[in-house]
Amino acid sequence: MEKSDVIVIGGSAAGLTAALTSRRHYPEKEVLLVRREQQVLIPCGIPYIFGTVGSPEKNLIPDALLEKNGIRLLVTDATYVDRTAKRVDTPKGQLQFDRLVLATGSLPAMPPIPGFDLDGVFTIRKEIDYLRNLQQRLAGCRDVVIIGGGFIGIEFADEVRKMAGERTLSIVEALSHCLVLAYDDEFSTVMESHLRERGIHLYTSSRVDRILGDKTVKGLQLADGTKLKADAVILGIGAVANVELAKTAGLRLGPTGGIQVDRTMQTSDGNIFACGDCAEKTSFFGGRPSPLKLASIATLEARIAGANLFGLRRESPGTVGAWSTAVGDLALGTAGLTERMARDRGYQTVATTVEGPNRHPGSMPGACNTRLKLVFEAGTHVLLGGQIQGDAAIGEVVNLLSACVQQRMTVEDIAMFQAGTHPALTASPIAYALVNAAELAIQKMRGAARGA
């Protein structure tokens, strides 16, 4: 029986990063990565297969990283984990491990909607053949409906819109707005207007009653009776942890159905770690279970798991939740809690918003309007979260916001932030949004203190 110091099961963002990290931190240990897929898709890039990038083959994680770092690869199914024997069973034989990392990812969530099993109803699976088939199928469709107005749903809609041929595109979202789990309404509505301008139909506050059709999908009916024509329906309503292997191995599961892990990413078995979409997450804010599943979270967890395999070195402070989404030239980013989320959880908040151009003077090339909202805890003045609207650079503003949240910076720390600015790259130093939003919040807090 072949033996490895470390076996990682799963080859996407979490598995690959866990393997890389264990090689970095324990260069003397042998690492074997076991995965099902011959080639691995970049998960966040999947929507772009349909428009911008063009095909699944152009959206792959290169295996060069494995080779370069001396990580062995076995493409096969892991069918069973025997924890006592420290053994993984596969169709290609049994594998012995000293430490095991489960990075088995997630599967598309299936809603309890009648008709979801009709031909022409698709989920967003991370499988090349499935997506290639979906792409071919969509090419011949006239009416495409996407269920779910989260970031996957809206990015998918806009990319399918870019495909050759004429078709109507609709998004059906059960909540009151798109992106409602990551943005306050004033940001969601900007994206909604932008999608409508691009010809995408939006049905918010709309529950799907049933998907219509005999064998093949013909449309869907909303709870209010509205019927939508559809020759393809795509479900983009989220993902559930893939825990089959963990469950049969007798590992404990967590409150949201992921593999239970502590802050070191250890499962209920001290020799087995889990990371990524398959692992239970807790929030940076209060430590409750967090529903977020993002590749960036997966890689952080993998860096923790990989570093801890032969000696605990790292602990997760919980998931901040920093991410962005883009449709055309409009990008939105979020880090930490929105105002609504913060209030729902019981925080007293002070929020401020500033708008302005991202160049100075505003006539410099590439100028666009940006909007930044900061949410502080009213008593301690600690930053709970920020949201930003702008151009491509907001992908990095989100990381600045994430740093401020992770460091639990106060409104005063942020007002004293030493920003770098440049006419061709950023807002003016007089009007740098992050700092100005903090100064406004200080004014607001002082006003509130006086009023009290």
Added chain:
Amino acid sequence: MEKSDVIVIGGSAAGLTAALTSRRHYPEKEVLLVRREQQVLIPCGIPYIFGTVGSPEKNLIPDALLEKNGIRLLVTDATYVDRTAKRVDTPKGQLQFDRLVLATGSLPAMPPIPGFDLDGVFTIRKEIDYLRNLQQRLAGCRDVVIIGGGFIGIEFADEVRKMAGERTLSIVEALSHCLVLAYDDEFSTVMESHLRERGIHLYTSSRVDRILGDKTVKGLQLADGTKLKADAVILGIGAVANVELAKTAGLRLGPTGGIQVDRTMQTSDGNIFACGDCAEKTSFFGGRPSPLKLASIATLEARIAGANLFGLRRESPGTVGAWSTAVGDLALGTAGLTERMARDRGYQTVATTVEGPNRHPGSMPGACNTRLKLVFEAGTHVLLGGQIQGDAAIGEVVNLLSACVQQRMTVEDIAMFQAGTHPALTASPIAYALVNAAELAIQKMRGAARGA
């Protein structure tokens, strides 16, 4: 005699921000801003007047901010400050103050080069008429030489290059590379190649012996005997604090010639504060005098001075030095110390560099190669500085780096950073540069510890 609670002298970034901040923090106080200029130029935007933006009138700080915030404006010269009488003299009358903020800025540095007073030799003054005249003069020039290869010099060169008409453009830099006070050589050389590709001639490690000509400039002679033809010479070798008013008022000056201030921006007179280019600066690293003069530093100091006028609330932790520069589609950013600066100051350093595309997959639109270098202190593992090369988004990456430096984050903090990523906006979460550079540094530190 007219009386104001607060008088601010100077209307550029520091003066305006000090006035705004004092209104925000002390809304009941009357603020009068006294400035010489009818209209105020955006200082960092001055190079862009010549090419991208087109004229000084398109590069102004709007006075709307003053009006909106109830700040009175008096356009005149402040000629004398009587500290005992708490009085400012101007040609338009005497003004009484309770607190005074000096934000008198800087003047172009004049090198001790024979011929600097010839007709056709220009400095970069923040005056509309002067710049308009320079623009007209340059329009008729065939050979323009810029002395100084710092960010002002290179941005100026590229903008003059964009003017209508044919002309040769040369930069003469005394040090071994352009931008050497902000970047390590491997970044400077990238910018140098980029400038050469754009047709700009570079003379590095080249001292100017004399500027040639009778009444009008005809050329210049370098220390090695090389002669350069020139019908215009622009001096871009830095700026010196404008301290005339402070000096005659009897305020103490600092070691680099700026107005001496403590960490609260108080001068040697407790009722008088100073901020911006006219004020002495200390470094975030060790507290020595810092030569940096940037609008972003000026505004931070102004936020400190303005908040402290009637009760000390804020202290400067010293200047980190975060800023960026851009020529065409190449942008460079820096925050904190370079490897060379850190070693020169006596730090033991561990530095790592990572390169990669800023999109995932790399075929996404807008992808370019980025390079990030991090410099850590070897014993404490605290981040001392970072440098980044890339596209416009690096204007905000610099601020992420600045946050990490200001928070004195360690290599482990950064390896555990929770980044947000997006295919259309950033690098992949597996290869996010900041985090990967930290992981590499940890490997390096561990290797060094083993070797020891």
